[in-house]
Structure formats: structure tokens, C-alpha cells
Amino acid sequence: METIRELYRIGYGPSSSHTMAPRKAAEIFKQRYPSAASYQVTLFGSLAATGKGHLTDQAVQAAFMPTPVHIIWQPDQLLPLHPNGMQFEAIFADGSISEPWQVYSLGGGALGEDAAALRPQVYGMRSFSELVVHCERHGLAVWEYVEECEDAGLWPFLREIWHAMLATMERGLNAEGVLPGGLGMPRKAWAFYRKATMAGELSQRLGLISAYALAVNEENAAGGQVVTAPTCGSCGTLPAAFRYVQDTHHCSEDSVLRALATAGYIGNLVKHNASISGAQVGCQGEVGTACAMAAGGVTQLLGGTVRQVEYAAAMALEHHLGLTCDPVAGLVQIPCIERNAFAASRALSCAEYALFTDGTHRIPFDDVVTVLWETGNALPSLYRETSNGGLATAYQRRMKK
Ligand code: SF4
Numbered sequence: 546m547e548t549i550r551e552l553y554r555i556g557y558g559p560s561s562s563h564t565m566a567p568r569k570a571a572e573i574f575k576q577r578y579p580s581a582a583s584y585q586v587t588l589f590g591s592l593a594a595t596g597k598g599h600l601t602d603q604a605v606q607a608a609f610m611p612t613p614v615h616i617i618w619q620p621d622q623l624l625p626l627h628p629n630g631m632q633f634e635a636i637f638a639d640g641s642i643s644e645p646w647q648v649y650s651l652g653g654g655a656l657g658e659d660a661a662a663l664r665p666q667v668y669g670m671r672s673f674s675e676l677v678v679h680c681e682r683h684g685l686a687v688w689e690y691v692e693e694c695e696d697a698g699l700w701p702f703l704r705e706i707w708h709a710m711l712a713t714m715e716r717g718l719n720a721e722g723v724l725p726g727g728l729g730m731p732r733k734a735w736a737f738y739r740k741a742t743m744a745g746e747l748s749q750r751l752g753l754i755s756a757y758a759l760a761v762n763e764e765n766a767a768g769g770q771v772v773t774a775p776t777c778g779s780c781g782t783l784p785a786a787f788r789y790v791q792d793t794h795h796c797s798e799d800s801v802l803r804a805l806a807t808a809g810y811i812g813n814l815v816k817h818n819a820s821i822s823g824a825q826v827g828c829q830g831e832v833g834t835a836c837a838m839a840a841g842g843v844t845q846l847l848g849g850t851v852r853q854v855e856y857a858a859a860m861a862l863e864h865h866l867g868l869t870c871d872p873v874a875g876l877v878q879i880p881c882i883e884r885n886a887f888a889a890s891r892a893l894s895c896a897e898y899a900l901f902t903d904g905t906h907r908i909p910f911d912d913v914v915t916v917l918w919e920t921g922n923a924l925p926s927l928y929r930e931t932s933n934g935g936l937a938t939a940y941q942r943r944m945k946k
Pocket of ligand 1: 828829
């Protein structure tokens with residue numbers, strides 16, 4: 546598995562697969578053909594189906610500025626290896642056209658010219674069960690294995706990631722008004738936060754966790770800077786759960802960074818053994834993975850053993866199996882924003898549940914990841930980020946009445 550730097554990326558929302566990766570691909574292509582008179586970009590499958598709502602065209606245009614770009618939308622055609630395919634061509638002043646470049650947005654902002662594109666592999670253990678045995682034998686925590694595998698820049702990198710997450714949250718907690726996109730969705734984080742600070746203990750927990758997640762995901766929906774965890778659409782779950790636990794349990798920043806390392810390993814397992822792409826496996830791969838990362842990290846923050854960390858992550862993923870991706874109007878707003886708030890609360894519940902046990906359970910995390918992959922492949926494309934089914938069509942029907 547590759548470094549967790551490929552999982553946590555700082556970039557601009559609303560979508561790691563539909564804005565961050567296409568923008569990066571456009572920047573690479575522009576460097577190859579800087580003298581082109583114009584560019585032609587064809588978006589296939591899910592990128593075309595929800596690209597307008599996800600602002601894919603704006604991301605690509607921004608990368609090619611000031612050179613003009615012609616975008617062709619092909620929602621009903623797929624390139625062979627992944628639902629998020631793109632083709633780039635450069636057109637020169639004499640009318641000649643470059644070789645087409647086909648590339649895929651693999652989820653979480655990653656790009657690949659083929660779906661199995663290999664970057665340097667830094668983790669030997671691609672199985673959580675194997676890691677549990679290794680850690681128990683040597684008295685290690687998950688984060689210590691991460692530290693062994695990554696380079697010396699790991700902790701400064703994770704500190705930058707955590708600070709970027711908190712900065713997004715702060716911006717989101719202080720912003721008011723309507724989100725862009727035409728749904729008329731008002732931001733809610735600031736009101737949740739104010740009400741939560743006045744509430745009793747029971748409501749305060751739900752109010753604060755929700756406020757934190759809403760703040761991050763509303764910033765994402767507005768095209769603000771976020772950190773993928775593991776994607777833009779699911780970027781609020783982990784920081785919300787971590788911030789709540791850090792505040793209420795007075796955890797040091799270093800312990801939060803160690804939890805981020807553990808969460809990164811968990812997200813990496815799903816990314817490499819299944820998928821974190823909503824276009825490929827539905828929202829179970831995005832918010833489900835985010836919840837597993839958050840649950841495992843929180844369990845560690847609360848003093849859990851490696852076995853309890855693995856159990857919490859397994860539960861968090863298991864109870865998101867089959868979750869569809871059906872964003873209304875192709876925007877990353879309904880159901881995405883609220884879904885992160887619920888996933889952050891669920892992550893805490895999974896951590897607490899695991900801590901009540903000794904971590905023994907029947908279906909290991911690795912098996913849940915396999916089932917996620919099988920379930921994702923069995924989902925009709927209607928439910929894999931095309932906005933052609935589910936809540937997206939329910940909203941369209943309602944608008945027609
Ligand atoms: S429904 Fe889930 S997978 Fe789909 S765009 Fe929203 S957050 Fe991403």
C-alpha cells in the first residue's frame with residue numbers, strides 16, 4: 546500500500562474525484578502542451594453525469610486558464626477501467642491535434658492511467674488481521690507500525706493536515722448564508738454550534754459533533770479548502786469526531802496526530818483492498834470509510850487496544866454496507882452534508898461499543914472490506930454517483946409537481 550500522504554490531501558471541494566483529480570490532470574496535460582491554442586476535454590461516465598453539480602468544468606477551466614477549453618460530456622459512455630474517465634487533447638494554431646491522453650480519477654483525488662497504477666508501496670501489511678497479530682506480538686500500536694513504514698516527515702505532515710482540518714472547521718463554524726448550487730440550502734453549522742453551547746450534556750454532544758461535521762462539509766460544498774479523509778464528500782466525519790474527543794477528553798495534539806496515523810492506515814486498507822470512490826462502490830466507500838477511520842482513531846484516542854481499534858473500524862464500515870451514492874442535482878450537499886454529521890456520531894458510538902468489549906468479534910475488518918467491494922460491484926450504476934436514481938430522482942419528481 547502507498548503512503549497515507551496519498552489519502553490525506555489538502556485541496557478544494559466539493560469533490561476529490563470530480564474536482565481535485567480532474568484539475569490535477571488538466572495541470573499535468575497543460576505542462577505537456579503549454580503552447581496549445583485550445584484544449585478539448587471529454588468527461589465520461591460519472592464525471593459527466595454529476596460533473597456540472599460537482600463543478601468539474603470549472604476545475605478544468607481554472608487549470609487551463611487563460612487558454613480556452615471545450616468540454617464534451619459523455620455520461621452514457623465509459624472508458625474501460627473506471628467509471629471516472631477523462632480524455633485530454635490539445636489543439637494547436639495550425640489545426641493539428643495532439644495524441645489523446647486518457648486518465649482516470651480513482652477516488653480521493655488520486656489519478657491513474659490504468660486502475661492498477663502503482664506508486665511506491667510503503668506498507669507490507671495489507672490485512673488488518675495480520676497487523677493485529679503483529680502488534681500484539683511486539684506490543685505495538687497501529688500508529689507505531691505507520692511510523693515504521695512512513696518517512697521522517699510523517700509527523701510534520703500530519704500536523705499540517707490536522708491544522709488544515711481545524712482551519713476548515715473554523716471557517717465553516719463562522720460562515721452563514723446559502724450554499725451555492727441552486728438548491729437553496731442554508732448553512733446550518735453556525736446555528737448548531739450556538740445552540741449546542743447552550744444545551745444540556747446529552748444534546749450538547751450531538752449538537753457539537755454535528756456542528757463540526759456540518760462546518761467542514763458546508764465549506765466543501767462551497768468549494769472551500771478541505772482535507773480529503775478519505776474524500777472531499779466525506780471530509781467532515783473524521784475531524785468532527787476527533788475534535789469532539791480532543792476537547793472533551795483533553796487529548797494532546799500529539800495523540801490526535803497518532804490517531805490520524807491509525808485512521809490513515811484504516812482508510813488505506815479500504816482504498817487498496819476495495820475502493821473509496823463513490824462512482825465505483827457508492828457512498829459506503831466514502832462516508833463508510835470515513836466512519837471506519839474515525840471510529841478506529843477515536844478508539845485509540847480513548848485508550849483502546851489494537852483489537853478494539855480493529856473492531857470499532859469493522860463495525861463502522863459494516864453498518865454502512867450498501868450505502869448508495871445519489872447526490873441531489875449532482876451537488877455534494879444532499880445527502881452528503883448531513884450524512885457526515887451522522888457518521889461522526891456513529892464513529893463515537895462504535896468506539897465506545899468496542900471499548901465495552903475485549904475486542905473479540907466474528908467478522909474481521911478485512912472481510913467487511915471484501916463485502917464492501919462485492920456489494921459495490923453489485924450496485925446498479927444508478928446508485929454510484931450518477932444522480933440518476935435514489936434521492937436524486939426523488940427530488941426531481943418533487944420539483945416537477
Ligand atoms: S452521497 Fe456520499 S459518495 Fe455520493 S457524493 Fe455524497 S458523500 Fe460522496
